[in-house]
Amino acid sequence: MIDVDRLKAQIDCRDLIKRDLGKPKYHNATYSSFKCPLHHEEKGFSLVVYADHWHCFGKCNRGGNAIDWLQTYHQLSFRDACQNLASGNLPQVQQSSPKAKTKRQALSKPPDEDWQKAARDVAYLAMNTLWGKEGKAAWRYLQEERGLTEKTIVEAGLGYIPGHYREWKDLLGLKVPCGISLPWMTHHTIWGIKVRRSAGQQRYQQVSGGNIKGSLYLADEIQPGLPILLTEGEFDALIARQVGSGLISAAALGSAANTCIDPRWFPKFISAPSILICMDDDQAGQRAAKQLSKLSLAATGIQVPQGKDINEFYKRAGLHAVRRWLKERASIPT
Numbered sequence: 651m652i653d654v655d656r657l658k659a660q661i662d663c664r665d666l667i668k669r670d671l672g673k674p675k676y677h678n679a680t681y682s683s684f685k686c687p688l689h690h691e692e693k694g695f696s697l698v699v700y701a702d703h704w705h706c707f708g709k710c711n712r713g714g715n716a717i718d719w720l721q722t723y724h725q726l727s728f729r730d731a732c733q734n735l736a737s738g739n740l741p742q743v744q745q746s747s748p749k750a751k752t753k754r755q756a757l758s759k760p761p762d763e764d765w766q767k768a769a770r771d772v773a774y775l776a777m778n779t780l781w782g783k784e785g786k787a788a789w790r791y792l793q794e795e796r797g798l799t800e801k802t803i804v805e806a807g808l809g810y811i812p813g814h815y816r817e818w819k820d821l822l823g824l825k826v827p828c829g830i831s832l833p834w835m836t837h838h839t840i841w842g843i844k845v846r847r848s849a850g851q852q853r854y855q856q857v858s859g860g861n862i863k864g865s866l867y868l869a870d871e872i873q874p875g876l877p878i879l880l881t882e883g884e885f886d887a888l889i890a891r892q893v894g895s896g897l898i899s900a901a902a903l904g905s906a907a908n909t910c911i912d913p914r915w916f917p918k919f920i921s922a923p924s925i926l927i928c929m930d931d932d933q934a935g936q937r938a939a940k941q942l943s944k945l946s947l948a949a950t951g952i953q954v955p956q957g958k959d960i961n962e963f964y965k966r967a968g969l970h971a972v973r974r975w976l977k978e979r980a981s982i983p984t
């Protein structure tokens with residue numbers, strides 16, 4: 651009889667999987683990451699392997715222990731997998747697993763070039779408006795209510811589309827809601843434009859045709875080696891980045907409903923010493939934090955000490971308190 655639990659405890663999944671897939675793309679003391687062969691991953695490295703289990707954070711979302719790996723990758727029965735592991739007589743290394751027919755996952759893609767060109771023009775138009783007379787109230791709001799500096803506003807490319815909060819404008823062929831515009835840009839790519847309206851039940855709307863879900867706000871500015879603070883709202887990420895400069899990188903999901911981070915961004919997370927998930931202190935936020943902590947062992951959910959989000963905390967306690975808090979959180983090992 652094979653003692654399955656003992657067997658599982660003896661095997662380091664990282665060694666087992668490395669044998670099949672070669673050198674990992676990233677590794678540290680706790681995990682290694684590979685291109686996931688189970689969904690024929692092309693660009694990312696979503697298969698994250700720990701000593702006692704493995705998990706694909708990409709399309710196939712499969713995972714398990716050492717026995718599961720042999721069953722999945724080598725199509726062994728449970729019994730054979732156990733016997734193979736116990737005897738050390740492991741299956742031949744395959745270059746690719748022909749029987750593992752899972753659908754290929756395409757990484758998220760930004761909207762097409764035409765859309766991006768129009769969206770960029772809309773964003774510039776809005777930026778110019780924010781700097782002009784029509785943008786005065788919006789400018790004041792950004793500085794006084796959100797605590798953003800001119801530098802942050804400029805770097806983030808924030809803008810203003812004048813009009814009634816319910817109104818949508820037709821600009822360059824796009825349907826554009828009125829309010830403060832927050833473009834979602836990475837490198838030279840524009841993924842979407844979020845607009846914060848001044849009133850109404852649904853405060854945030856998007857310029858039609860964008861793909862914010864496939865992106866991550868400020869993902870481009872994640873610096874290797876720094877802890878990542880992941881927030882729900884864009885403004886929270888902006889204030890955190892402004893206040894926590896040099897201490898943390900900040901990025902935003904855009905909404906608590908948007909917890910499935912596209913594998914495109916995983917490499918950013920894998921190299922971070924810790925991932926601090928700071929969602930709003932409500933049910934949706936809690937759920938999001940729970941889902942995201944599956945992303946990495948280095949992920950932990952945190953809460954602001956005052957208010958419901960970083961923005962409120964900043965408004966109540968001020969710059970120094972927020973910086974102190976970020977410094978403290980960033981230095982706690984996970």
Ligand SMILES: [Zn+2]
Nearest residue numbers: 686689706710
């Ligand atoms: Zn996979």
